[in-house]
Amino acid sequence: MADQSLFYNNLVDTADHHADLRASVGKLVGKYGRKYFQDVVTNGTQPDELWAELGSAGFLGVHIPEAYGGSGGGLAELNIVIEECAAQGCPMLSLVIASICAPIIAAYGSTELKDKWLPGIATGKLKMAFAITEPDAGSNTHNVTTSARKVDGGWSIHGAKYWTSGIDESDAVMVVAKDPEMETGNGRSALSLFVMPADAPGISYTRIDAAVKTPERQFSVFFDDVRLPEEALVGERGVGLRQLFVGLNPERVSAAAINNGISRFAIAQAARYANERSVWETPIGAHQGVAHPLAESYIGVQSARLLAARAAQLFDQGEDAGEAANMAKFLAAETSLKALDQAIQVHGGNGLSHEYGLADLWFIARLHKTAPVSREMILNYIAQHGLGLPKSY
Template identity: 55%
Template sequence: MDFAVVDEHTELRRAVAEIAADFGGAYYARKAEAREFPTELWQTLGRHGYLGASIPEAYGGGGGGLAELAIVCEESAAQGCPLLLMIVNTAIAAEMITRHGTEEQRSRWLPGLAAGTTRIAFAITEPDAGSNTHRLATTAVADGDGYRLDGQKYYISGVDEADAVLVVARTGTDEHTGEAALSLFVVDTDAPGLVAQPLPVAVALPERQFTLFLDGVRVGRDRLVGTEGAGFRQVFAGLNPERVTGAALAVGIGRYALARASRYVGERTVWGTPVGAHQGVAHPLAQAKIEIELAALMTAKAAWLHDQGQPAGEAANMAKYAAAEAALAALDAAIQAHGGNGVSTEYGLIPLWGLARLLRIAPVSREMILNYVAQHSLGLPRSY
């Protein structure tokens, strides 16, 4: 891994930051409080080609890799506009269709995903499965020239803004392990039998959450992504990009919080002295800065490993863990440094705290990451 910053990445960071800064934290906070998707920012990034940074050029994308997509996620968040849907839309859906889809599927979906004119949500979580993917109960049964899907999905982000949902369903049982054989299907959001019920959450986010009910939803065989029964392997190949882009969002959130706090405590004067001159204020911010930089390094390493085709699971999990912890610490220090203004709507820190707190739980909880590191990095007995 080369630590030198290439000119292309510097320019990418600058360009994305300029676009996101035109909207800014106040724009994001308004959208988050109203539970409205930041359509204007999304479309602008799409028109300039940044939503498709990791999509092949042949399908209208930028032809880059996960490193470039992570930069887009981080820089938009660093301007106060973290885009959660980029994780499911680009890091997961576009990645899986690119890697495992047919030529017809890639031609059908990727150009719109790259341009921002099409969005795909991702549905894997279920109320009774939790982190145990083998317990998924949603089924897809061969039916004539297609499949019939039945089941329920839980905490599915952005369905109301999506044209389709990439659904993970059981298509049988693995004859070697006895566990669920999973498959991936692209399901239109207006498909008969698919009902999206809003799931109220206290966290202020532009992307709304839903419970999905699939009751006899029929799809053609052309909607199967990859190989039937190989969905478990295909899904987990897409989870490293999910963790890395989640980490990048958290790093960006931390950068934004520290920039706001540093400016505030450098200007805010009490008893004739800027409050930032006091170590009780400065040290927590400095510590948070160190932790954000460390998380950024691990995020870059994980993206690089993925793009080089090397095993990236350990680094991706560590990056997501470190970045979520660092973002929360940065926001806590920033809110404290602002005093009462830290919870003021005007300063826009609380909406970002909610998202950072969510990133500590999802897409994989910190406890499951610790389980992974204990087992795979330290060689300890499996605990679950």
């Protein structure tokens, strides 16, 4: 395992408890490491032992209120947990999903929903998937066609979702649906959020054959008159889009955390290899052609980590974190691909061997250049809201 001490610094962890949290998570996940995670993915199983230990240690619930079994922290703490898991070679998309669902339920859910789901999410004994993406909606959430209609005793859900992660391993799924009765005709959809049991009658799903090498599998999900009780509604009817951003900004920061962790893992592996690998009696790391690209990658990654930490801080303070969260996700995706590519190059042919744990990280790192929001939509957002330029889409 690469020496991660190079990356424990006060630039990112400005609070003592953050440094302690990072060290504790790193020690726990480091017992498992990259080979363990590779084996889980190869065998088509789940990292159940690791997940259970993270839950028992309180790391899965760092962002959940203490009243519901969590540690009472925020996105800053969750950012550390997710990044550190990835830095130890275990990038976990399930943690990103938890960053969406738990904050939405904590902020808008009824007492019954909070009591039912938050303690289990905090311990890792319950999992919740998230279903928003549709084949024909793209980045425009107003175009979703999955609908929720009022019926006697509750709701009827019809429609389909795409690229829903981990629903096969989840107890429930949070579904974003259009509420036709609440439509105002202004071009902006009235959305509502629902917590649906993953085994509810009328729900089915088919696996997407994807290149991403993670334990969480991807699915197309179909809803055929799925009946839900009144209490399945999260928060207020028809204002789901507003409620979503309590989860979507954390999702962007959490995606950045995975990529920043992958970057740390890759650069640390490359630095160790460059120190140990000698050609003509000289470590290859002594050559500027190897050292300088790694140093430049390190600078980029540290910048991305700082931006992610700042976005998390703004969110936890109740300030507008939209710009920072989007920029953090953008920069983390860009820098991680550069760092990973350079680390593979330093290893030469070995960089393509699964033994060194780098090549099979490529597609999960590449994923976050496209999702959960594409780099093009982020640039649109920054141009319009950061620079005051006309809307370009």
